[in-house]
Amino acid sequence: MSDSSEVSRARGSGRKNVYETLRNEILTLALAPGQLLDETTLAERFNMSRSPIREALIRLAGDELVVTLPNRSTIVAPIEIATFPKYVEALDIAQRMNTRLAAALRTDADLKTIARRQKEFEAAVGTGNHLQMSEANKKFHMAIAHAGRNPYLASFYERLLNQGQRMLHLHFEYLERTHDGYLLTDEHQLMLDAIAAKNVDLADELAHAHTRQFQDNFISFMRENYTTDVSLTPLKAAE
Template identity: 85%
Template sequence: FPKYVEALDVAQRMNTRLAAALRTEADLKIIAKRQKEFEAAVKTGQHLKMSEANKQFHMAVAYAGKNAYLASFYERLLNQGQRMLHLHFEYLERTGDGYLLTDEHELMLEAIRTKNVELADELAHAHTRQFQDNFIAFLRENYTTDVSFGPLAAAE
């Protein structure tokens, strides 16, 4: 997981930086459309739709960066992380801790819109860290703490 998050952070930051520097008006429209689709998916509460819409938002950002190699690498990471993202969404819904990324997506979109490369980088990095922190909190949960399994039998 630490190496996965490290790679995700680098890819996310680089693609978001490039999008802020190189995006076109057409790219902005696509990114904004994907963000609205993500918000609609969040309202359904269906984790599969949410994770796919999240991926499509981030891929729209990557395509706006105009580097097919970085976009392809990023897509591979996003595909590999979708199962973890489902757990992330479930954890946030169950605990009420944190939020479902929509505000961060809006901020990233605005940084890309204004061509603020440094802010786009900071937001992409914070976005990865928020996912990492919530996933680690999920992993720390112990579902069996309050479950009695009875006395352990002595090995014979």
């Protein structure tokens, strides 16, 4: 391999490492919402030039995990509590529609994939690692979305799941600390059973309840830990 190829490979590896490290730290809240991400400081931390740092930040901006301010400084994307009711409303609709479609259209191969993803989530819960848990949770729900065979709805759903990963970490933390509820595994299994039975209405009902549990626990966490006057209206019952 030529020297230029070695250098290119090293640079690519460096960019990937910066991106993955910062992404993990943002998702686990090790980098707090609103925290300044200074290119010079990060370059010193990772012992590399500012160019790969900048590229990693651009990629994180595409993931909506960082925000570039008018003064061109970059911060970790805030968790917008004021817009949470609208977020969870959209999540509820996307979750219900994708789960309904999966129940109607799933194949045996889809069921095997969803069941495998559920086992992976259970294994992640056993580790107590919130990042592994949130990643496994997303893969479980995306397996359901892919079984619904509507790439537009699946893409919208994936974007919402990505946006909600940090909130899901707070959800996990709340459940583990208060023991008020359970870590989604029972609900996942019930959703899988409804999809396997092709029971569209039950799948819809369970998907809605799943979103509502996330909403209720996130609201409880926020009221316990932060002062907020945001009106957090409970989701309506599934129709």
